[in-house]
Amino acid sequence: MKNVVIPIGPQHPALKEPESFNVMLSGERIMAFSARLGYNHRGIEKACEDRTYTQDVYLTERICGICSHSHSTCFVQAVEEIAGAVVSKRALYIRTLIGELERVHSHLLWLGVAGHEVGFDTLLMYTWRDREVVMDILALLTGNRVNYGINTIGGVRRDVAPAQAKQVLKAVNTLEERTKYYIEVATQEATLINRLSGVGILPKEDAIALGAVGPTARASGVDRDVRRDDPYAAYDEMAFKVITDGHCDVYGRTLVRMGELMESYKIIRQVLEKMPEGPLTVKVPRKIPAGEAVSRYEAPRGEDVHYVKSNGTEKPERVKVRAPTLANMQNVSKMLEDRQLADLPIVIAAIDPCFSCTDRTTLINDMSGKETKSMSWPDLRLHGIEWYRSQGIDFSKLNKKLAERADRV
Amino acid sequence: MITNALFSILVFPGFCFLFIFGLAAEFIDRKAYARLQNRVGPPWFQPGADFIKLISKEDVLPEEANPRMFKAMPIFALTAAVTAFFYIPLWTTNAMYSFNGDLIVVLYLLTIPTLTFFLGGWYSTSLYSKIGAVRSLTQLFAYEVPMLMSILAPALLAGTWSLSEMSLFYSQHPWYWLSNMLGFGIALISLLGKLEKVPFDIPEAETEIVAGTFTEYSGRLFGLFRLGIDIENVVGASLLAAVYLPFGITSLPILSFAIYLCKVIFIILLMTLMRSLFARFRIDQMLDFCWRFLSPLAFVQVLLSLALKGFIAK
Numbered sequence: 001m002k003n004v005v006i007p008i009g010p011q012h013p014a015l016k017e018p019e020s021f022n023v024m025l026s027g028e029r030i031m032a033f034s035a036r037l038g039y040n041h042r043g044i045e046k047a048c049e050d051r052t053y054t055q056d057v058y059l060t061e062r063i064c065g066i067c068s069h070s071h072s073t074c075f076v077q078a079v080e081e082i083a084g085a086v087v088s089k090r091a092l093y094i095r096t097l098i099g100e101l102e103r104v105h106s107h108l109l110w111l112g113v114a115g116h117e118v119g120f121d122t123l124l125m126y127t128w129r130d131r132e133v134v135m136d137i138l139a140l141l142t143g144n145r146v147n148y149g150i151n152t153i154g155g156v157r158r159d160v161a162p163a164q165a166k167q168v169l170k171a172v173n174t175l176e177e178r179t180k181y182y183i184e185v186a187t188q189e190a191t192l193i194n195r196l197s198g199v200g201i202l203p204k205e206d207a208i209a210l211g212a213v214g215p216t217a218r219a220s221g222v223d224r225d226v227r228r229d230d231p232y233a234a235y236d237e238m239a240f241k242v243i244t245d246g247h248c249d250v251y252g253r254t255l256v257r258m259g260e261l262m263e264s265y266k267i268i269r270q271v272l273e274k275m276p277e278g279p280l281t282v283k284v285p286r287k288i289p290a291g292e293a294v295s296r297y298e299a300p301r302g303e304d305v306h307y308v309k310s311n312g313t314e315k316p317e318r319v320k321v322r323a324p325t326l327a328n329m330q331n332v333s334k335m336l337e338d339r340q341l342a343d344l345p346i347v348i349a350a351i352d353p354c355f356s357c358t359d360r361t362t363l364i365n366d367m368s369g370k371e372t373k374s375m376s377w378p379d380l381r382l383h384g385i386e387w388y389r390s391q392g393i394d395f396s397k398l399n400k401k402l403a404e405r406a407d408r409v
Numbered sequence: 410m411i412t413n414a415l416f417s418i419l420v421f422p423g424f425c426f427l428f429i430f431g432l433a434a435e436f437i438d439r440k441a442y443a444r445l446q447n448r449v450g451p452p453w454f455q456p457g458a459d460f461i462k463l464i465s466k467e468d469v470l471p472e473e474a475n476p477r478m479f480k481a482m483p484i485f486a487l488t489a490a491v492t493a494f495f496y497i498p499l500w501t502t503n504a505m506y507s508f509n510g511d512l513i514v515v516l517y518l519l520t521i522p523t524l525t526f527f528l529g530g531w532y533s534t535s536l537y538s539k540i541g542a543v544r545s546l547t548q549l550f551a552y553e554v555p556m557l558m559s560i561l562a563p564a565l566l567a568g569t570w571s572l573s574e575m576s577l578f579y580s581q582h583p584w585y586w587l588s589n590m591l592g593f594g595i596a597l598i599s600l601l602g603k604l605e606k607v608p609f610d611i612p613e614a615e616t617e618i619v620a621g622t623f624t625e626y627s628g629r630l631f632g633l634f635r636l637g638i639d640i641e642n643v644v645g646a647s648l649l650a651a652v653y654l655p656f657g658i659t660s661l662p663i664l665s666f667a668i669y670l671c672k673v674i675f676i677i678l679l680m681t682l683m684r685s686l687f688a689r690f691r692i693d694q695m696l697d698f699c700w701r702f703l704s705p706l707a708f709v710q711v712l713l714s715l716a717l718k719g720f721i722a723k
Contacts, residue, residue, distance in 0.1 A: 013615050117616045122686070125447055129447055191688040195688050
């Protein structure tokens with residue numbers, strides 16, 4: 001077969017969210033790879049400007065379905081910094097607790113997805129079954145499985161009762177045992193290792209040059225973790241190791257995530273042990289004084305950055321989100337160099353992408369000086385039809401057929 | 410005579426039996442797979458319900474596809490699998506039809522479904538189908554050699570090319586089948602490749618090429634393909650049972666029949682177990698594995714059989 005371009009997405013079984021990748025193949029070999037973001041843009045940043053800070057906490061929580069706590073904490077931290085609020089220790093500890101539980105559920109989810117991408121469905125079923133344990137704990141603590149709604153500006157909304165803490169500890173013990181088993185599987189199962197090791201190589205220099213973050217960077221030997229380097233919440237009082245690995249491939253990324261799970265269990269135990277008494281919230285005025293702040297947060301997928309600018313009213317002037325996937329996305333084409341089609345799903349999955357968090361629109365300025373204009377819905381529709389026609393996809397015949405059939409009926 | 414033949418071809422132990430047994434085997438496979446993965450699994454009628462649903466749906470033909478080839482391929486796959494069944498001795502030492510050399514015919518009849526996957530995929534002109542089609546053909550060249558060699562070994566020991574005569578030989582010389590266990594393992598792995606199951610489901614790797622060959626198939630045609638694969642599953646397992654587990658042929662037909670069912674289900678469960686234990690291979694890894702490990706091992710099995718034959722002759 002001569003070179004063919006096959007579309008992976010916007011709709012494809014390997015992708016859980018719409019995103020478009022085009023791969024040029026020569027036989028099974030990937031010759032070129034291009035990614036196009038923007039299929040899942042929801043305009044959350046803009047929507048934040050129309051809402052009050054309190055409402056924005058819940059909106060930013062909905063940026064991501066997996067690391068919802070990361071985004072809301074990141075936003076809340078920025079707002080608290082502008083307002084100069086000093087959050088109580090207890091609230092910080094509870095944020096840390098939920099953050100680490102979230103990391104556990106995200107990493108377990110990732111392991112299952114990775115198993116599915118290489119056709120190892122048994123691993124998917126097992127990890128997702130065990131993930132239910134941590135989901136139940138999150139529901140117990142916050143009332144929700146995904147969007148916890150625990151953060152508020154100036155603290156947290158729910159306390160952790162001693163009885164709940166006991167249940168969390170019990171669940172953590174179970175999870176630790178299961179994680180040890182998965183580490184055993186990942187390091188001993190030959191077919192799995194064959195599919196993971198040597199795949200998606202990202203050398204350390206490239207990881208730094210392309211700005212990789214999170215487990216993707218740490219698996220390439222970049223020793224970088226916001227929790228240790230720029231501690232937020234209660235991480236400065238926690239003893240934990242930053243897991244790095246020198247494999248630089250998908251196998252390394254698996255090991256890093258598994259190692260991080262074990263560290264998370266340690267952190268959760270410390271949080272529950274040392275949790276100080278104190279109020280849950282401090283009063284923060286509805287109108288945040290003018291100012292700006294950047295907040296960093298080590299989400300399960302990597303460093304999450306929020307920028308908030310306030311103008312003295314009760315609504316922010318500007319909110320900017322840099323989700324970790326945006327930083328990692330550039331690395332994918334490097335990782336796919338000289339690989340086979342079969343490696344594509346696992347390489348993309350190995351950065352643990354979350355496309356809807358990362359999606360943004362691009363505004364192209366017309367350099368000829370013409371004014372930018374907004375398009376009406378019919379214009380946009382016509383533009384779409386014309387664009388597809390220029391790509392060689394023409395639906396007009398089909399439309400006619402459908403219209404004829406409708407007439408007959 | 411003709412009615413007898415028609416009855417055995419169409420009803421028992423022909424098409425109708427295979428239809429029911431194929432669906433039952435699919436259920437056993439899916440249920441066991443689910444239980445191994447800690448899931449509940451489907452109810453017993455699920456494969457049948459799936460089939461009825463597919464049959465009642467509209468066929469969608471891609472505009473670019475060659476309609477004749479596209480429509481003919483599922484029927485070819487089904488027919489080839491059913492035909493192969495007639496030459497395999499099941500619960501007696503005699504197959505329904507047999508002649509010297511039917512072993513090779515059965516193996517090649519079982520290759521036809523793979524060829525139909527290739528042609529069906531190729532003529533449906535979708536890119537995913539084409540890649541899947543090329544993959545299934547590439548895979549064919551990898552597993553066919555070890556499969557043929559490992560099935561050749563018991564035949565060499567028996568000194569015949571006919572499955573029925575092989576069955577007769579092994580029933581006269583019980584315990585000889587134990588010498589073929591290496592070949593059984595190899596043939597089982599090759600059969601996984603033939604049936605395109607994990608770890609060799611490369612041609613229909615869902616996360617890479619959607620459904621491979623079957624991407625464009627829907628409705629009745631897809632239902633027929635599915636049925637063809639189910640039947641090939643049973644036929645392949647029956648072939649392995651006849652060649653490698655040739656015991657339990659008693660004078661009591663019902664007992665023999667029950668033993669035959671047990672053997673086939675045992676083989677299907679073995680495949681299910683392997684399916685749940687491994688990750689999918691990449692196509693280059695699969696070729697490597699088949700040529701570097703399976704083929705030499707199959708060769709060892711052939712040498713073993715020849716040595717044993719020489720030893721017996723002395």
